[in-house]
Amino acid sequence: MTNANILVIDDNKSVLSALEILLQFEYKSVKTLFNPNQISSFPNIKEIDIVLLDMNFSAGVNTGNEGLFWLNEIKKKSPNTSVIMMTAYGAVDLAVKALKQGASDFILKPWNNERLLTTVKSAYELRKSKEEINQLKKKESHLKRFINEDKNHIIGNSKALIAVLNLVQKVAKTDVNVLITGENGTGKELIARELHRLSSRKNEVFINVDMGSISDSLFESELFGHAKGSFTDAKEDRAGKFEAANLGSLFLDEMGNLSLQTQAKLLSAIQNKSIVRVGSNKPIDVDIRLICATNCNLDQMVIDGLFREDLLYRINTIHIEVPPLREREGDILVLADFFLKQFANKYDKSGLKINNLAQEKLMEYQWPGNIRELQHTMERAVILSEGNVLKPTDFLLHSKPAQSLETELITLDEMEHHMISRALELHDGNYSAAAEQLGVSRQTLYNKMKKLSK
Structure with a gap:
């Protein structure tokens, strides 16, 4: 016996009795109503899985309008x-009208018992499918909120x-493509997330892609997906980042690290608003809000022939430049206090304060690593603190003039950091040019920068 609740509504008591007898051996609960006006006061109508509803209740009337009226009332x-x-x-036209207004099926009297039972069973499966879909939508909505949950904050005034x-x-209220630029550690991703949070797509996913960490050989598979069997390890169909971000926002970070070959593929996807999975020839339309970011000077890269001008125009409808921390007067101490409380709570060291001399030291420092460097500095100071007051000596700030390399012994990591920073500075943030001067690949340079920024 199926665990379902059935309600039969008909003004013919013989019909009610016949259906009750037929259905009671198949379903858990079968209830009947002689008068459709009782629908309005029927208790727990939402718990009814299937309603069998007559279309005509008044004598001599066979238009079906009464049934359609009560169909709408039940659906409400x-x-x-x-x-x-x-x-x-x-x-036929009456059946079509009923189906358009939400009926799941149509039965003619007199009915065939076997066919009626099959119809009721299909209607019950439809009901269960709708419930499952609603549950999946709720889970999806919850998952999207969890994914989009911003555990970081934009701090400062x-x-x-x-x-x-x-x-x-x-800009957030529009769907235009946005390019965010700024030095490493300035918070470009936070700005991208803020754009998404304030947009009409805020209830959809925000997908973050680090373009610098994707090799040219995996570029298409990662961004556009692949079909089963398209290469050795492709054991199943897989959606790429563009599909995953459909209806939401796609954030492409480190755009300056793309090769010209991958730039062409990306441009095609952006222009056509569709992608083709690797190993497939079927276009898939995508609806995304595109946000890109880089610490490179893309205009100079265009001049140097390292970045496509047409791609730059596509991603740069609106340009947002995130200022370095040294230009955000007053925000250094606000951020320092925020990180102090955050890490004091994390490491169970309540009551920590920064004395005046230490505050002056933080204010005078140029913060080449920006907010990320300040965050790491505050965490280290909290971990190593021995009292409740943080003094200047608790903050290890490695700001050395270039000539000190000739007169002081420094660690290999510090020397490597200095050489990379100097090369990037000389080439205006151009990773390819800096990597060539240092004698390493662009990917190696990128990996070293990621390591040094941690």
Whole structure:
């Protein structure tokens, strides 16, 4: 016996009795109503899985309008309940009208018992499918909220930051492509997430892709997906980042690290608003909000022939420049206090304060690593602190003039950091040119930068 609740509504008591007898051996609960007006006061209508509803109740009337009226009333109260319409006056146009208004099926009187039972069973399966879909939608919505949950915050009230946030607020409401630029550690990803949070796509996913960590050989598979069997390890169909971000926002970080070959493939996807999985020839339309970021000077890279001008135009409808921390007057101490409380709580060291001399030291430092460097500095200071007051000596800031390399012994990591920083500075953030001067591949240089920034 199927664990389902059935309700039969008909003004013919013989029909009610016949259906009750037929269905009671198949389903857990079978209830009947002689008067459709009782639908309004029927208790727990949402718990009814299937309603068998007559289409005509008044004597001499066979238009079916009464049944359609009560169909709409049931659907208002319980949208997921499957409703099967019944009538002795069969008409194709009436059946089509009922189905358009939400009926799951149509039965003619007199009915065939076997066919009726099959119809009711199909209606019950439809009801269960709707419930499963609703549950999946709830889980999907919860998952999207979890994925989009921003555990970081945009902290500060400097004029430079407020100007950026004002621009973000204006741009977020549109779907234009945005290019975010700025030095390493300035918070470009946070700005991208803020754009998503304030947009009409905020309830959809925000997908973050580090373009610098994707090799040319895996580029198409990672971004566009692949079909089963398209290469050795392709054991199943797999959606790429573009498909995963459909209806949401796609954030492509480290755009300056793309080769010209991958730039061409990316441009095609952006222009056509569709992708083709590796090993397939079927275009898949995608609807995304594209946000890109880089610490490179893309205009100079275009001049140097390292970045496609047409791609730059595509991703750069709106340009947002995130200011370095040294230009955000007043925000250094605000951020330092935020990180102090965060790490004091994390490492169970409540009551920590920064004394005036230490605050001056933090204010005078140029913060080449920006907010990320400040965050790591505060965490290290909290971990190593021995009292409740942080003094200047608790903050290890490695700011050395270039000539000190000739007069002081430094670690290999410090020397490597200096050489990489100097090369990038000389080439205006151009990773390819800096890597060539240092005698390493661009990927190696990128990996070293990631390691040194941790």
